[in-house]
Amino acid sequence: MADLHQDQGRKAVMEIALDLRNGLEGFPENPPLAFRWLQAASSDFDYPPAHFLYAQWIRDDDLFSLRSKDNPFVRPDNRQGEYLMANSALLHAADHHDIRAETEILRLLKAGPDYERRSWAIYYWLLRLERHGTDVPANELTTAKAKLPKDVQSMIETWDTSLLPAQPRQRPPFTRLPAIP
Numbered sequence: 001m002a003d004l005h006q007d008q009g010r011k012a013v014m015e016i017a018l019d020l021r022n023g024l025e026g027f028p029e030n031p032p033l034a035f036r037w038l039q040a041a042s043s044d045f046d047y048p049p050a051h052f053l054y055a056q057w058i059r060d061d062d063l064f065s066l067r068s069k070d071n072p073f074v075r076p077d078n079r080q081g082e083y084l085m086a087n088s089a090l091l092h093a094a095d096h097h098d099i100r101a102e103t104e105i106l107r108l109l110k111a112g113p114d115y116e117r118r119s120w121a122i123y124y125w126l127l128r129l130e131r132h133g134t135d136v137p138a139n140e141l142t143t144a145k146a147k148l149p150k151d152v153q154s155m156i157e158t159w160d161t162s163l164l165p166a167q168p169r170q171r172p173p174f175t176r177l178p179a180i181p
Contacts (some may be wrong), residue, residue, distance in 0.1 A: 006045075007041075007047075009045070010041055010045040010046075010047035010050070011049075013037055013040055013041040013045060013047070013050075014037075014038060014041040014049065014053075015035035016048075017034045017035070017038035017041060018034070018038075019034075020034035020037060021034035021035075021038075022031050024147050028113065031062075031063050031066050031067075032063075032066050032067045032069075032071065035057055035063060035067055036164050038050055038053060038054050038057055039054060039079035041054070042044075042089060042092070043089075043155065045175065046092075046171065048093070048096035048098070051089050051090075051092045051093035051096065051098065051101065052089070052090065052098050052100050052101045054086075054091040055086040055089035055090045055091045055093065055101065055104070056086075056088075058083075058085050058086035058089065059083070059084055059086050059181060060180075064076075064079070064082060078173055080179045081179075083179040083181065084178060084179050087108070087177040087179065090104055090105055090108075090177070091105070091175050091177070092110045097132060099129065099132055099134055102125060102128055102129050102132065103134070104178060105125055105175075106125040106129065108177045108180065109121050109122050109125065109177065109178070110122065110179055111178070111180060112177075112178035112180065113178060113180075114178075119144060119147040119148060120148065120152060120156060120174055121174035121175070121176070122144050123141075123144040123145055123147075123148060123153070123156055124156045124159065124174040125173060125174065126140060126141050126144055127141070127156065127157060130171065131160070132133075156174075160172070
């Protein structure tokens with residue numbers, strides 16, 4: 001019963017954030033305050049549905065401008081730090097099997113400045129999307145696989161299934177994302 005109440009509370013925090021962002025349900029439109037509520041839902045209360053949205057709101061340039069006017073801790077010259085925070089939220093969403101986050105992670109990896117060195121990670125996230133039922137272009141998966149030595153392919157293909165249930169949850173080793181928009 002306590003879990004149900006906690007989950008309802010987390011959901012309510014996220015709903016307040018959405019209402020504040022859009023000026024709904026009698027709330028005034030206040031995007032910076034909405035951001036703080038969503039940050040609480042994602043970071044403080046670890047509400048899985050909030051993680052992906054939080055990452056998107058961090059990357060929102062207009063919201064960033066509003067937040068930097070409102071908050072002395074949000075420095076306009078530290079956009080890189082914001083992108084790193086967004087990446088962390090994306091990875092947290094992916095930990096909860098959010099397909100949107102996994103797709104965004106793959107986009108970031110492909111857009112990174114050292115794309116060729118990210119072939120291990122790209123193959124891992126393509127496989128993971130495919131396993132979650134997302135339509136992944138076969139030629140993209142084949143191309144990514146061909147760039148890797150056989151032993152690396154095997155390690156990547158068994159990463160998610162090789163952990164025993166008794167082991168603590170581990171993030172895959174392919175999670176270093178570029179700090180880009």
